[in-house]
Amino acid sequence: MTQQRRVILEELQKLDSHPTADEVYERARRRLPRISLGTVYRNLEILSECGLIQKLELGGTQKRFDGRVENHCHVRCIRCGCISDVPMAPLTTIENRLRGTSDYEIIGSRLEFIGVCPQCKKEH
Amino acid sequence: MTQQRRVILEELQKLDSHPTADEVYERARRRLPRISLGTVYRNLEILSECGLIQKLELGGTQKRFDGRVENHCHVRCIRCGCISDVPMAPLTTIENRLRGTSDYEIIGSRLEFIGVCPQCKKEH
DNA sequence: TTCTCTTTTGAGAATAGTTACTAATACGGA
DNA sequence: TCCGTATTAGTAACTATTCTCAAAAGAGAA
Structure with a gap:
């Protein structure tokens, strides 16, 4: 567990925004x-x-x-591309x-659900 | 509707293998x-x-x-990457x-479901 | 048909995201 | 501390896709 690896893990767990690799890079670079x-x-x-994380x-x-590893779903905003968690029972029944x-x-x-996030809805 | 566009559509509808763009290219190139x-x-x-098709x-x-446009799900084989259709009612209830x-x-x-296709299971 | 205008094409260059390579550095155990 | 392995920074390479542009093909009107 190198310094770099630890920082990457910590930064990811700090966020709930499901960052891309270059967003993680930007944050890690500050430290x-x-x-x-x-x-x-x-x-x-x-x-x-x-x-330890989810791809x-x-x-x-x-x-x-995603710093959260428990099984959960996501909603993606079709306008801005942002991603949020959806609290929902896993699909074991369907599986x-x-x-x-x-x-x-x-x-x-x-x-994955597709939708429009509250922010983009407001700006419509 | 040019000759090229028609051939691409026909080749895609002929297949049920969910080809990638370069697989479609190979088939279209034969004609x-x-x-x-x-x-x-x-x-x-x-x-x-x-x-007319689904991306x-x-x-x-x-x-x-995918040459089929009706709402349906897919299974991806984790070993070979092939994709098949899953006959299943749409997720309107969950949505x-x-x-x-x-x-x-x-x-x-x-x-999308993740699994191992019959072929890969056999070769295990 | 022929003329004109718009769309589409082929070929190749450009781009974005990611992965691979390599010499130098850091780490961890005896 | 020393030694061997793992990891790093920096950069090059790669893959899938999109863009560019001059030439060719359609499509509609006369």
Whole structure:
């Protein structure tokens, strides 16, 4: 656990905004001005493999990262692209239903809602 | 509706394999050897705006395209990356439940299952 | 058909996000 | 402390996609 890795983890856990890799990079740079973007990518990958953070491969062009690891869903704003958590029971019911009818071995699911966030609704 | 656009649409509707843009390009090239990759991307974009095809922005690095436009979900194989359809009622119930509790204006949802396809299971 | 205007094309350059490479540095255990 | 491994910063390379632009193809009017 290097200094860089610790800072990346801490900054991510501090936020609930599901930042992209370069947003994490900007924040980490305030504390470690010489950190490189490659280090941020590498450590985000390692931390998500260890299960300390979550890598979100949802719609949009960039990956996002989440300091919360419990199973939960997200809403993406179609206008500004921001992402929020949705407090909701996991989809185990649906997954189990699928297990009965599909030839696939079902491991999990990924559910994302699309909408307009309160801020963008206001500005309409 | 140019020759190129028609061929791209036909090839996509012929398949149920949710091809990536370069897979569509390969197929279109068999019928129009001089077609360019840019043309394929441009037309896939236009066709999905018209609602003639569906653009899938699911997990993974590449976008995929679907000749079926009805609302349905997908399973992605975690090993080989292939994608299949899941016959399943749309998530309107869940979406409506969320409409009551979220500040977002909910427009839709995107549900993807993760699993292992029959082929990969066999090869284990 | 022919003329004109708009759209689309092919080819290649440009871009964005991410990953890989490498020499130098930091870390951790004996 | 020394030594071997892991990690770093910096940069180059890569991949998927989008953009640019001159040339070609359509589409509609005469």
